[in-house]
């Protein structure tokens with residue numbers, strides 16, 4: 001990120017989703033314990049007693065500390081989409097609009113909440129994930145600019161799964177290859193959504 005005060009250009013944030021219905025029915029327990037804004041402890045068990053909440057180490061059956069994992073920020077299950085966006089993405093979008101490159105990368109096992117976080121519910125202002133919020137912020141920025149300026153926006157959308165690249169804007173392309181441009185920068189030949197914007201007109205090309 002272009003923030004001159006930032007200690008590091010890479011941030012790692014960890015979001016936890018609540019147990020889903022089938023996990024609850026199966027009797028799974030939610031085991032992460034959050035400490036402050038950046039730490040999660042695994043391997044502890046919280047037991048409510050008459051005197052308040054006691055913390056036990058599952059393995060040793062005694063008061064213990066479990067294992068702590070520290071991130072730049074942890075997001076407990078009640079974290080909203082807008083909170084995630086403001087912490088993870090808003091500054092990156094500002095930097096990109098200022099001419100820097102930016103990447104937001106969601107990593108996690110299947111069903112951990114990547115699509116919920118990145119895409120979410122596209123048509124629900126509360127449920128929208130990071131990608132539609134980025135689009136909104138970019139267009140808001142453009143609409144606030146001088147009306148004589150022209151903007152070209154290109155969007156590609158693909159999935160890398162089991163070493164195969166699938167174009168999500170053209171479902172017929174299921175195994176795309178990676179090429180290198182003359183500066184040896186890797187790229188994938190694929191479909192782009194393009195917006196050419198000037199004044200009040202917007203054309204959408206495929």
Ligand SMILES: Nc1ncnc2c1ncn2[C@@H]1O[C@H](COP(=O)(O)OP(=O)(O)O)[C@@H](O)[C@H]1O
Pocket residue numbers: 016017018020077108109110111112113114115116117
């Ligand atoms: N933070 C969350 N709060 C509530 N439900 C969530 C959350 N994250 C994920 N889910 C739900 O969990 C399920 C799996 O999430 P999903 O985003 O599809 O996982 P992934 O893309 O990592 O495979 C979906 O039904 C999704 O709605």
Ligand SMILES: [Mg+2]
Pocket residue numbers: 114115116
């Ligand atoms: Mg997914």
